[in-house]
Amino acid sequence: MPAHTLIRLWWTQPQKLNQYNQIQIRVFGVKKNRKSKIKKMAHIQVPEGVPGIRSLAMFRPETGKPLYDLAQVLLRGESPLTEAERELIAAYVSSLNNCMYCMSSHAAAARCLFGDEKNIVDEVLQDMNQSHVSDKMKALLHIAGRVQVLGKEVTEQDITAARNYGASDRELHDTVLIAATFCMFNRYVDGLASFTPTDTTTYEEMGKRMAEKGYVPPSGEL
Amino acid sequence: MTIVNRKLKIVNQKMAHIKLPEGLPGIRGPMAFRPETAKPLNELAEVLLRDDNNSLTRGERELIATYVSSLNDCFFCQNAHGGIAQHYLQCDIAFIDGVKKDFQSAIISEKMKTLLAIAASVQQSGKNVTTEQIEDARKQGATDLEIHDTVLIAAAFCMFNRYIDGLGTTAPADRNYYINRGKQRAEEGYIDFDLYK
Numbered sequence: 001m002p003a004h005t006l007i008r009l010w011w012t013q014p015q016k017l018n019q020y021n022q023i024q025i026r027v028f029g030v031k032k033n034r035k036s037k038i039k040k041m042a043h044i045q046v047p048e049g050v051p052g053i054r055s056l057a058m059f060r061p062e063t064g065k066p067l068y069d070l071a072q073v074l075l076r077g078e079s080p081l082t083e084a085e086r087e088l089i090a091a092y093v094s095s096l097n098n099c100m101y102c103m104s105s106h107a108a109a110a111r112c113l114f115g116d117e118k119n120i121v122d123e124v125l126q127d128m129n130q131s132h133v134s135d136k137m138k139a140l141l142h143i144a145g146r147v148q149v150l151g152k153e154v155t156e157q158d159i160t161a162a163r164n165y166g167a168s169d170r171e172l173h174d175t176v177l178i179a180a181t182f183c184m185f186n187r188y189v190d191g192l193a194s195f196t197p198t199d200t201t202t203y204e205e206m207g208k209r210m211a212e213k214g215y216v217p218p219s220g221e222l
Numbered sequence: 223m224t225i226v227n228r229k230l231k232i233v234n235q236k237m238a239h240i241k242l243p244e245g246l247p248g249i250r251g252p253m254a255f256r257p258e259t260a261k262p263l264n265e266l267a268e269v270l271l272r273d274d275n276n277s278l279t280r281g282e283r284e285l286i287a288t289y290v291s292s293l294n295d296c297f298f299c300q301n302a303h304g305g306i307a308q309h310y311l312q313c314d315i316a317f318i319d320g321v322k323k324d325f326q327s328a329i330i331s332e333k334m335k336t337l338l339a340i341a342a343s344v345q346q347s348g349k350n351v352t353t354e355q356i357e358d359a360r361k362q363g364a365t366d367l368e369i370h371d372t373v374l375i376a377a378a379f380c381m382f383n384r385y386i387d388g389l390g391t392t393a394p395a396d397r398n399y400y401i402n403r404g405k406q407r408a409e410e411g412y413i414d415f416d417l418y419k
Contacts, residue, residue: 043356069261146388152295187380
């Protein structure tokens with residue numbers, strides 16, 4: 001198994017998420033790295049115990065509103081791509097950006113929306129090229145991966161490949177904008193070091209809520 | 223204006239990757255293509271960059287947007303927002319270029335330097351922002367809200383830049399085009415403006 005696949009596998013194990021600071025201690029004079037018991041604090045004073053973007057939208061509702069509106073129209077609005085496919089693009093880009101919170105929550109939402117075919121989500125996160133998604137979806141995920149690096153990385157060949165599998169202008173547009181948007185959300189959530197839960201059940205519940213209710217800005221209640 | 227547009231040299235001579243309405247450079251093409259997503263995108267830009275209920279000036283916020291767009295090598299965004307920053311800051315293009323090239327030696331406040339350093343980390347990855355960078359900004363008087371807005375402006379331009387370059391949109395090559403439009407965008411704002419003007 002290639003090294004990058006192993007790393008990806010490791011990153012996608014939610015029980016291995018790390019919310020603790022690495023600290024250095026001395027054991028009989030030998031320096032050792034240990035996890036501190038102190039939870040890593042966000043860089044700014046956001047409501048405690050509220051995870052990820054939710055805490056940031058509560059800190060600044062004025063920007064939270066358009067951000068949630070954008071997620072709602074992009075991931076739940078009218079589109080030739082299914083909601084499940086769009087959540088999959090979001091989870092895939094978030095995994096490329098190593099954003100645990102966004103990757104885990106959108107992967108959970110995608111699993112809910114894919115229903116019986118939920119295994120596809122973990123296949124894509126582990127190795128997109130070997131996964132059982134359609135050829136069109138593979139071509140679109142490939143474009144999303146290019147956008148994650150930089151907009152200019154998308155080539156005409158990438159676009160032609162997707163078109164040959166039947167991708168429309170709207171599907172290409174939505175793929176590029178979802179990928180770009182998660183390059184924002186991932187940086188926003190991690191750039192302010194917002195709280196990232198570590199247990200899988202939290203994300204399962206979150207994913208269920210996202211699949212059923214969509215993206216509604218927090219009202220101020222926890 | 224559309225007649226003038228046709229005479230302008232265009233940076234990207236190729237067609238955009240998808241069929242966009244004609245005569246609209248940069249982000250205006252995708253915005254006309256999909257108004258449903260343009261709405262929250264414009265609302266985000268308006269509150270982040272133009273809302274006066276903010277302790278960072280409009281000029282400072284546009285400068286962060288310009289700097290991040292230059293790091294992402296996005297010609298349209300760095301010039302469009304550079305032109306708006308130039309209008310607010312009443313400076314020349316050499317000053318904007320100086321900030322893009324080396325903000326540490328530019329004549330900007332020490333606080334702005336610490337905020338631009340945070341923005342540069344965000345451009346790489348959210349995880350690159352360090353506790354030390356946050357502490358440095360606080361020492362120069364930056365508030366939580368200013369740090370928040372700096373991170374979100376930087377993150378938002380990592381989106382805008384990818385959106386317009388990822389779709390292969392075109393942009394006028396003449397940098398004066400953007401300087402001339404800076405004043406117009408500053409006055410009209412980011413919502414409810416005519417895409418074709």
